[in-house]
Amino acid sequence: MTARRNEPEQSGTGLRERILDTLRELLRERTFDTLSVAEIITAAGVSRASFYFYFAGKQAVLAELVRRAVGAGHEAAQPWVQAKASPRETLRMGIDAGAGLWQSNAAVLRAIVESWASDPQLRELWLAQMATFTEAAITRIEADRRADPTVQARLDGVDVPALAASLTWTGERLYYLAACGVPPFDDRAVLVDTLTHLWVSALYD
Amino acid sequence: MTARRNEPEQSGTGLRERILDTLRELLRERTFDTLSVAEIITAAGVSRASFYFYFAGKQAVLAELVRRAVGAGHEAAQPWVQAKASPRETLRMGIDAGAGLWQSNAAVLRAIVESWASDPQLRELWLAQMATFTEAAITRIEADRRADPTVQARLDGVDVPALAASLTWTGERLYYLAACGVPPFDDRAVLVDTLTHLWVSALYD
DNA sequence: GCATGACCGGACAGGTTGTATGGTCCGGTC
DNA sequence: GACCGGACCATACAACCTGTCCGGTCATGC
Numbered sequence: 001m002t003a004r005r006n007e008p009e010q011s012g013t014g015l016r017e018r019i020l021d022t023l024r025e026l027l028r029e030r031t032f033d034t035l036s037v038a039e040i041i042t043a044a045g046v047s048r049a050s051f052y053f054y055f056a057g058k059q060a061v062l063a064e065l066v067r068r069a070v071g072a073g074h075e076a077a078q079p080w081v082q083a084k085a086s087p088r089e090t091l092r093m094g095i096d097a098g099a100g101l102w103q104s105n106a107a108v109l110r111a112i113v114e115s116w117a118s119d120p121q122l123r124e125l126w127l128a129q130m131a132t133f134t135e136a137a138i139t140r141i142e143a144d145r146r147a148d149p150t151v152q153a154r155l156d157g158v159d160v161p162a163l164a165a166s167l168t169w170t171g172e173r174l175y176y177l178a179a180c181g182v183p184p185f186d187d188r189a190v191l192v193d194t195l196t197h198l199w200v201s202a203l204y205d
Numbered sequence: 206m207t208a209r210r211n212e213p214e215q216s217g218t219g220l221r222e223r224i225l226d227t228l229r230e231l232l233r234e235r236t237f238d239t240l241s242v243a244e245i246i247t248a249a250g251v252s253r254a255s256f257y258f259y260f261a262g263k264q265a266v267l268a269e270l271v272r273r274a275v276g277a278g279h280e281a282a283q284p285w286v287q288a289k290a291s292p293r294e295t296l297r298m299g300i301d302a303g304a305g306l307w308q309s310n311a312a313v314l315r316a317i318v319e320s321w322a323s324d325p326q327l328r329e330l331w332l333a334q335m336a337t338f339t340e341a342a343i344t345r346i347e348a349d350r351r352a353d354p355t356v357q358a359r360l361d362g363v364d365v366p367a368l369a370a371s372l373t374w375t376g377e378r379l380y381y382l383a384a385c386g387v388p389p390f391d392d393r394a395v396l397v398d399t400l401t402h403l404w405v406s407a408l409y410d
Numbered sequence: 411g412c413a414t415g416a417c418c419g420g421a422c423a424g425g426t427t428g429t430a431t432g433g434t435c436c437g438g439t440c
Numbered sequence: 441g442a443c444c445g446g447a448c449c450a451t452a453c454a455a456c457c458t459g460t461c462c463g464g465t466c467a468t469g470c
Binding site for chain 2: 163169184
Binding site: 036037038048049052056057 | 425426427428429430431
């Protein structure tokens with residue numbers, strides 16, 4: 001009997017945004033898999049029906065959050081992809097930017113890393129994301145290879161796409177562990193140094 | 206009314222083993238998280254009560270399987286840890302042995318990688334496992350460092366424990382992706398070559 | 411013969427998901 | 441001012457799940 005229109009407190013356009021914001025907020029303290037739809041809608045002040053009107057399930061909400069979070073990721077990687085100069089420096093900066101990105105969106109990214117295996121939609125989304133980063137890395141590596149004979153020599157006989165993918169996934173894992181607070185990666189400096197060492201030694205040294 | 210003693214078909218000592226075998230078998234076709242206790246006990250021909258008598262839950266069964274599977278892993282790594290000669294070759298062989306191990310136990314290892322985040326027991330188990338491998342790597346690296354001035358120079362200023370942990374986790378991830386059939390890692394040769402390249406370039410080149 | 415340990419079916423409380431039903435409010439339109 | 445449709449809500453539901461508890465059955469050993 002009480003379909004009182006909610007006070008327009010929340011700025012957002014409507015329930016959809018409110019649900020997204022709520023999940024992002026909840027993920028700060030709880031793990032994605034321990035969160036039930038009931039909890040989300042209670043926290044969001046939204047009815048069950050409305051929730052399912054906007055989203056197919058909690059995975060769909062997470063997927064949207066991930067899409068938004070990772071958008072910024074590509075921009076972070078751009079400098080290294082495009083730069084003409086000093087691979088090492090731009091590389092290190094890119095890695096540090098990645099760390100920053102993960103720090104800002106730790107909850108959401110952690111959630112998808114832990115969940116992509118269990119949901120086809122999330123799986124496709126995350127694999128595509130990683131593929132994009134790998135693509136960017138390949139582009140840059142090939143450019144360096146053509147420009148610098150030393151690099152050319154070092155990478156002789158190496159499967160560059162596979163190497164690029166490996167480095168991308170190594171990043172994923174280490175950033176994730178950092179987000180989980182697993183030592184020694186919880187120390188950002190150590191994380192960035194080590195990851196940089198891996199990339200540099202694999203590609204340029 | 207029908208507590209007919211099961212035909213002693215299954216060789217095993219008892220239900221416990223039967224449950225373990227059954228889960229390992231089921232994991233070949235199904236994902237751990239989609240498996241319910243009901244399915245496991247049906248397949249094992251065991252009552253619900255018996256199941257909970259032997260195990261606290263399906264996670265506990267998985268934990269036991271993992272413990273057994275990983276035991277062999279340490280043996281696989283031993284040659285590289287102890288060998289006095291040619292790091293590269295023993296390293297490559299160790300990595301290949303790891304690939305073999307993952308191939309034989311793909312289902313179980315895949316399951317734990319996908320589940321350790323969601324269960325404290327599994328988390329501790331897996332982190333401990335990784336720590337053990339990291340320890341072994343550190344031991345060997347430090348030995349090489351003392352023995353070989355070139356290595357000493359290359360690793361100057363490098364956080365060896367962190368590097369060793371990174372390489373360990375990189376292995377975890379790539380083996381896992383291979384087990385999932387994600388290209389290009391589904392090709393064992395590519396996997397081993399790439400992983401070897403990463404280790405060698407990070408440590409010795 | 412009888413206690414005991416190993417094992418069963420069945421039932422239960424409490425939690426989960428996704429869907430369906432019917433009703434309330436609002437901002438328009440005629 | 442009557443009316444409509446869109447946005448939204450509470451509630452109920454079927455179909456699972458999990459862990460726990462119970463009374464009953466069988467084989468063995470004493």
